[in-house]
Amino acid sequence: MLQFKTGWLPAVLLVSILLLGGSCKEVNDMALNDFEIIEQRFYDFLTGGPSLNLRDSQVITRLEELTGTATEYWQSMEKSHDRTSIWSDLSLSFYAGEQFRRVEAPYEMTNTYLRLGVLSRAYKTRGTGVYLNQELGSDIVNALIWMSDNIYYEKEASGNWWDWEIGTPLRLID
Numbered sequence: 001m002l003q004f005k006t007g008w009l010p011a012v013l014l015v016s017i018l019l020l021g022g023s024c025k026e027v028n029d030m031a032l033n034d035f036e037i038i039e040q041r042f043y044d045f046l047t048g049g050p051s052l053n054l055r056d057s058q059v060i061t062r063l064e065e066l067t068g069t070a071t072e073y074w075q076s077m078e079k080s081h082d083r084t085s086i087w088s089d090l091s092l093s094f095y096a097g098e099q100f101r102r103v104e105a106p107y108e109m110t111n112t113y114l115r116l117g118v119l120s121r122a123y124k125t126r127g128t129g130v131y132l133n134q135e136l137g138s139d140i141v142n143a144l145i146w147m148s149d150n151i152y153y154e155k156e157a158s159g160n161w162w163d164w165e166i167g168t169p170l171r172l173i174d
Contacts, residue, residue: 046174047125054127067129070122073115074136077143086112086143092151106163109151113171116143121174 043049053059078086085092090108103109119140122128130136157164 043124046121048127052126059127063125063127066118066122066125070119070128070130070136073119074130074139077139079139079142083146086147087115090115103151103158106157106159107167109147110163110167110171112147113152113168116140116147117171117174 044051048059054063073087076087076089078088085108090112091105092103092108092112119130119136122130123133123136123140125131152164152168
């Protein structure tokens, strides 16, 4: 039996509506609604959503682990404006003063975004010790802006292509 991936269904439905005479507005409204549903499901998957049982011992254990990891990452974050990386153990070696910055170890760029993802997940997950902490939220945004301005922007990629084209983008959508 042929099985379709879940992501194909909206595309098949959109094409069917177009072929059967649906208006562009109907197709656009349906696509937007489907996208919002998928986006909400992914958010709920990452954060536990509104049905997260904060009394369940297994949930409490996972929230404590997430809080501990996020707190460790947050406390070890480099927050100064003249930094050359977000974490000292993930050196984003680049040459200051050149036209572009050359990242010597792109896997450390990917891992930087991975840690920012953990911080973001902890920030948005009810029951963590850093849930909606404004200072943490500000530090995450500032780190993302710094990374975008200094490391991961349109330029010549160096090192392993996988980190530039797959690894880092995957971390960004988490």
